[in-house]
Amino acid sequence: MMKIKTNEHYSNLKQSYLFSEIAKRVQAYKTAHPDADVIRLGIGDVTLPLPQTVVEAMHRAVDEMGVQETFRGYAPDFGYDFLRQAIAGHYASFGVTVSPEEIFISDGAKSDVGNFVDILGDNTVLIPDPVYPVYLDSNLMSGRTVRFLTGNEENGFLPMPDGLEEMPYVIYLCSPNNPTGALYSLDQLRQWVSFANRTGSLIIYDAAYEAFISGTEPHSVYAVAEARTCAVEICSFSKTAGFTGTRCAWTVVPPELKTVDGVSLQALWGRRQATKFNWVPYIVQRGAEAALSEEGMHECMEHISYYMENAALLADLFRKKGITFFGGVSSPYIWLKCPGGMKSWEFFDYLLNRVQIVGTPGEGFGAAGEGYFRLTSFGSRESTVEAVRRLDALL
Ligand code: PLP
Numbered sequence: 001m002m003k004i005k006t007n008e009h010y011s012n013l014k015q016s017y018l019f020s021e022i023a024k025r026v027q028a029y030k031t032a033h034p035d036a037d038v039i040r041l042g043i044g045d046v047t048l049p050l051p052q053t054v055v056e057a058m059h060r061a062v063d064e065m066g067v068q069e070t071f072r073g074y075a076p077d078f079g080y081d082f083l084r085q086a087i088a089g090h091y092a093s094f095g096v097t098v099s100p101e102e103i104f105i106s107d108g109a110k111s112d113v114g115n116f117v118d119i120l121g122d123n124t125v126l127i128p129d130p131v132y133p134v135y136l137d138s139n140l141m142s143g144r145t146v147r148f149l150t151g152n153e154e155n156g157f158l159p160m161p162d163g164l165e166e167m168p169y170v171i172y173l174c175s176p177n178n179p180t181g182a183l184y185s186l187d188q189l190r191q192w193v194s195f196a197n198r199t200g201s202l203i204i205y206d207a208a209y210e211a212f213i214s215g216t217e218p219h220s221v222y223a224v225a226e227a228r229t230c231a232v233e234i235c236s237f238s239k240t241a242g243f244t245g246t247r248c249a250w251t252v253v254p255p256e257l258k259t260v261d262g263v264s265l266q267a268l269w270g271r272r273q274a275t276k277f278n279w280v281p282y283i284v285q286r287g288a289e290a291a292l293s294e295e296g297m298h299e300c301m302e303h304i305s306y307y308m309e310n311a312a313l314l315a316d317l318f319r320k321k322g323i324t325f326f327g328g329v330s331s332p333y334i335w336l337k338c339p340g341g342m343k344s345w346e347f348f349d350y351l352l353n354r355v356q357i358v359g360t361p362g363e364g365f366g367a368a369g370e371g372y373f374r375l376t377s378f379g380s381r382e383s384t385v386e387a388v389r390r391l392d393a394l395l
Contacts, residue, residue, distance in 0.1 A: 007141065008143075009140060009141055009142060009143040010141060012143075013137055013140055017133070017137075018133055018360070018361075018364035018365075019042075019043055019360075021364070022042050022043070022358065022360065022361075022364075025348070025349070025352065026038060026040075026042075026352065026358055029352055029353070029356075036356050037356060038352075038356045038357075038358060039356060039357045039358065039379065039383045039386060039387045039390075040358045040379065040383075041357060041358060041359050041375045041376050041377075041378075041379050041383075041384070041387060042358040042359055042360045042376070043360070043376075044178065044239075044332070044333070044376050044378060045244050045378060046238070046239060046242045046244050046303075046307075046378050047378055047379060047380055048242055048303045048306065048307075049242065050241070050242050050243075050246065050287070051241060051242065051290075051291060051296055051300055051303065052299060053290045053291070053293060053295045053299055054242075054287045054288075054290045054291050054296060054299075055287075056290070057286045057287050057289065057290030057296075058283050058284070058286060058287040058290075060286065061282055061283040061286035061287070062283055064282075065282065065283065072282045074279065075279040075280065075281070075282060075285070076279075077270070077273060077274045077279070078103070078104045078105060078270065078273065078274075079103065079105025079250070079279075079280065079285065080105070080282065080285050080289075081100060082285075082286075082289050083105055083285045083286075083288055083289045084100035084101070084103045084105065084250075085100045086288075086289045086292040086293075087100070087103050087250055087292065088100045088103065089292065090292045090297075091220060091222070093297075094219045094220070094223075095223070096219070096220045096222045096223055097222070098220075098222060098252050098254075102252055102253055102254050102255060102266065103250050103251075103252055104250060104251045104252075104253060104269060104270070104273055105248065105249075105250050105279075105280055105285065105288075106248075106249050106250060106251060106273070106277065106280065107247040107248065107249065107277075107280050108236065108238070108247055108248075108249045109206065109208045109234045109235065109236035109249045110134055111249070111277075112234045112249060112250075112251045113132075113134050113135060113138060113204070113206065114134055114137075114138040115272065115276070115277075116204060116232070116234075116251070116269070117138050117139055117141075117142045117144070118142075118272050118276075119268040119269055119271075119272050120170055120202070122143075122144065122145070123144070123145075123168065123169065123170045123202075124145050124146075124147060124167070124168075124169050124170070125139050125144050125145065125146045125147070125169065125170045125171075125172070126146075126147055126148075126149050126164075126169045126170070126171045126172065127139070127146055127147070127148055127149065127172050127366075128148070128149045128151055128159055128172060128173065128174060128177070129148040129149065129150055129365075129366030129367060129368040129369070130151060130157075130179055130180060130362060130365030130366040130368050130369030130372070131151075131172065131174050131177060131178065131179075131365055131366060132174055132178045132179075132206065132365070133364065133365060133366075135172045135174075135204075135206075136366070144170075147169075148366065148367075148368070149171075150368050151177070151180060151182065151368055152368060153324070156182055156326075157177060157180035157182040157326060157335070158177075158182045158183075158184055158188060160188060160191060160192070161191060161192060161195035164195070166198070166199050167199055168199050168200040168201045168202075169196075169199065169201045169202075170201065170202050170204065171192070171196060171201055171202065171203045171204070172203075172204050172206065173192060173203055173204070173205050173206070173221070174205075174206040174208075175189075175205070175206075175207065175217075175218075176209040176210070176212060176213060176327075176330050176331040177331070178208070178209065178331075178333060178365075179327075179333050179335055179360065179362065179365045179369065179372075179374040180326050180327055180331075180333070180335040181326055181327020181328060181329070181330065181331030181332075181333045181334070181335055182326060182327070182331075183213065183217045183330055183331070184217065184218070185217055185218075186216075186217070186218050186223060186224070189218055189221060189223065189224050189227075190224050190226075193221070193224045193226050193227045193230060193231065194226070196230035196231065197226055197229055197230045200260070202230060202231070202232070202257070202265075203221060203227070203230055203231035203232070204231075204232055204234065205220075205221035205227075205231050205232065205233045205234065206234050206235075207219065207220055207221070207233055207234065207235045208234070208236045208238065208239055208249075209239055209330075209331055209332065210235060210240075211239065211240040211300065211301070211304055212239070212304055212307075212308070212330050212331050212332055213330045214308070214329060214330050215329075215330055217330065220233060221233050222252070222254075228254040228256045228257075229254075229256045229257065230257070231254075231257075232251060232252060232253050232254075232257065232265065232269075233251065233252040234249070234250075234251045234252075235249065235250055235251075235252075236248075236249035236250075237249060237288050237291055239332065240291065240300055240304075241288070241291035241296070241300045242300075242303060243284075243288070243291075246284055246287060247280065247284060248280050248284050248285065248287070248288040251269070253265055253266040253269045253270075254266065306381070307332050307377045307378055308329075308332070308377065309381070310378075310379060310381060310384040311327075311328040311329070311331075311332060311333075311334060311377035312328065313384055313385065313388050314328065314334045314375055314377065314384065314387075314388060315328035315329075315334060317388050317391055317392055318334065318336055320392075321339075321392075321395050323336055323337065323339055323395065324337040325337065328377070332376055332377045332378055333374050333375070333376055333377070334374070334375045334376075334377070335362070335372055335373075335374055336372065336373050336374075336375070337371060337372055337373075338362075338371055338372065338373050339395060341371070342371075343363070343370060343371060344361030344363035344364070344369065344370055344371060344372060344373055345361045345363060347359075347361070347373050348360075348361045348373070351391075351394075354394055355387075355390035355391065355393075355394050356390075357387050357390060357391065359373050359374060359375045359376075360373070360374040360375075360376075361373060361374075362374060375387075
C-alpha cells in the first residue's frame with residue numbers, strides 16, 4: 001500500500017466526466033440492442049475530413065522531414081513564426097490587431113484552458129453556467145474557489161457583470177457558447193472588459209467557435225481594444241478546420257497583462273509552456289498555416305456551411321414542434337428545452353431508448369443546464385436527416 005499523498009482536490013470533481021457517462025450509457029444500450037442504428041449527435045466532434053489544402057500542405061511537410069536539408073527537430077517554444085504570422089493575419093481579416101509575438105501555439109484549446117490555471121494563484125473564479133465543463137474541472141483540480149455566472153432564458157444565456165461585487169476575479173467567457181450557442185455582442189463585451197479593467201480582473205476568453213459566427217458579433221475579445229489589459233484569448237483549429245484529431249490551437253497573451261506587482265502573464269505563460277509543453281509537430285503547424293490561407297479558409301467555410309445546414313434542419317423541426325431552443329445560428333449547437341418538463345438525463349434516456357439518438361444532457365454543462373439538452377450539427381447530412389425524421393415522429 002502506498003503512503004504518498006495525492007491531490008485531494010480531485011475528490012471535488014464529479015465522479016464521471018460527462019462524455020464518459022454518455023459513452024457508458026450508449027455502450028450499455030448497444031450491448032442490449034446489438035442491431036440498433038444509433039445516431040450520435042452528442043460529442044462535439046467534427047465528421048468531415050480535413051480540407052484538401054491542409055492535407056496537401058501536410059504531405060509537403062512530411063516530404064521535407066525526410067530530406068536532410070529541410071528536416072526539423074524540436075520546434076520553437078511558442079510555435080513556428082509562419083503559423084504565428086498566419087494567425088495574426090487571420091485576426092486582421094476581421095479587423096483585430098494581434099501581433100505574432102503574443103500568440104502561443106499549442107495542441108489544443110482544452111490543454112490551454114486546463115493549463116492556464118497553472119500560472120494563476122488562488123483567485124475567485126467566475127464561470128458561466130452552463131458552459132464547456134473543462135473550465136470548472138480544471139479549477140476544481142487546483143482547489144480554486146469557483147462562483148457561477150448563471151445563464152438562463154431571461155439573459156439569453158449571456159450572463160453579464162451587473163450586480164457582481166467589485167473585486168478581482170478570473171472570469172471565463174465562451175462566445176459563441178458551448179453548449180447554448182449564445183454569443184456576446186460588441187456592447188456586451190465592452191461591459192465585461194470595462195468591469196474587468198475596473199476591478200483588476202482577468203478574462204479568459206474562449207473563441208473556439210468564432211469561425212461559426214455569421215452575424216456582426218465580434219470574433220475576438222480584442223475587438224474591444226481595452227481587452228489587451230485584461231484578457232487572454234484561446235482559440236483552436238479543431239472546429240474551424242476539422243483538427244480535432246490533428247491537434248492545433250493557440251492562446252493570445254498580450255504583453256500589457258501585468259499584475260500590480262509587475263508580473264507579466266506573458267512571461268509566466270511562456271515559462272510554463274517552455275518547461276512543460278512539447279510543441280506541435282512541424283507537419284501539423286504547416287497544415288494549420290494552410291487552413292488559414294485564402295483557399296484553406298474557403299474550404300473551411302464550406303465545411304462550416306455544411307454543418308450549419310444540418311443545424312438549420314434541426315432548428316426547423318424544433319420550430320415546427322413549438323419546442324423552445326437556442327443556438328443553431330453562429331454555432332454548431334442546438335440547445336433545446338426538454339419537452340414535457342423532462343430533466344436532462346431523463347430526456348437523454350428517452351431519446352436513446354425510443355429513437356436511438358444520442359445527445360448531451362444540459363445538466364452536464366452545469367446546474368443551470370438542467371432541463372435542457374444539446375444536439376450537435378457535426379453529424380453527416382444523412383444521419384441528421386434521419387435524426388430529424390425520427391424526432392418528428394416522436395415529439
Ligand atoms: N473550448 C470549447 C468551448 C470547446 O467546446 C472545445 C471542444 O469541444 C474546446 C475548447 C477544446 O478544443 P480543442 O479541440 O482545441 O482542445
